[in-house]
Amino acid sequence: MAESILKGKHILVVDDEEDVIETIKDILDMARIDTATDYEGASRKLRDGRYDLAILDIMGVNGIKLLDEAVEKxxxxxMLTxxxxxPDVLIQSIRKGAISFLPKETLAELDRLLESLLESxxxxxxPWKLLFEKLGGYFDERFGPQWKEKDREFWSEFSRTYNIGKGVQARLAHDPALAGKGI
Known part of the structure; x- marks a missing residue:
C-alpha cells in the first residue's frame, strides 16, 4: 500500500466541538495536527504558523472569516460542517477559495477524502470536480434534485472554470487582478 499523502503534513483543525477535534486527530494520526476551538486561537495559528492544510468548521468559530485568512496565506x-x-454557504465557500466542503457525516472517510482532494x-x-463526483449524490439528497437551478448561472460558470488546466491555474494564481476571487 502506498504511503498516505497526509503523512507528515502539518494540518490545522478548527472546531468548537472537542469530540470532533479528537475524532479528526485519531483519523489523521499520520499527520501533525494543531487545533483551535475558537476564532481568535485559529486566527493566531494561521497568522503565525505554516500549514499544508486547514480544516475549518463553519459554525461557532467564524469559519468563513478563517477561510479568508487561510486563502490569503x-x-x-x-470547510467541514x-x-x-x-447551497448558499457552499457557493460562498467556493467563491472564497476553499478547495472542498465536507459534511461532518463524512468524518468516517475523512482520511480517504482528504488524500484524494490533496492529490487532486x-x-x-x-478538487471540486472530484468532490462532486464523490459526494454529488449526498448534496442532491440533502438539497433536493434541482438544487442548482436557483443559482444556475453560478453553477454553469463553475462547471466551465473548475476544468481549467494546471498551467492556466498557475498563471491566474499570480494575477493580482484575480487575487482572492477563488479562481
Missing part, C-alpha cells in the same frame, strides 16, 4: 482550506450545509489539488486537477 496560501493555505488550502477544507454539520449545521451550515446549505497538488496535481492541478480541480
Amino acid at each position: 496560501g493555505i488550502p482550506a477544507v 454539520a449545521h451550515a450545509i446549505t 489539488f497538488q496535481g492541478g486537477t480541480p
Whole structure:
C-alpha cells in the first residue's frame, strides 16, 4: 500500500466541538495536527504558523472569516460542517477559495477524502470536480434534485472554470487582478 499523502503534513483543525477535534486527530494520526476551538486561537495559528492544510468548521468559530485568512496565506482550506450545509454557504465557500466542503457525516472517510482532494489539488486537477463526483449524490439528497437551478448561472460558470488546466491555474494564481476571487 502506498504511503498516505497526509503523512507528515502539518494540518490545522478548527472546531468548537472537542469530540470532533479528537475524532479528526485519531483519523489523521499520520499527520501533525494543531487545533483551535475558537476564532481568535485559529486566527493566531494561521497568522503565525505554516500549514499544508486547514480544516475549518463553519459554525461557532467564524469559519468563513478563517477561510479568508487561510486563502490569503496560501493555505488550502477544507470547510467541514454539520449545521451550515446549505447551497448558499457552499457557493460562498467556493467563491472564497476553499478547495472542498465536507459534511461532518463524512468524518468516517475523512482520511480517504482528504488524500484524494490533496492529490487532486497538488496535481492541478480541480478538487471540486472530484468532490462532486464523490459526494454529488449526498448534496442532491440533502438539497433536493434541482438544487442548482436557483443559482444556475453560478453553477454553469463553475462547471466551465473548475476544468481549467494546471498551467492556466498557475498563471491566474499570480494575477493580482484575480487575487482572492477563488479562481
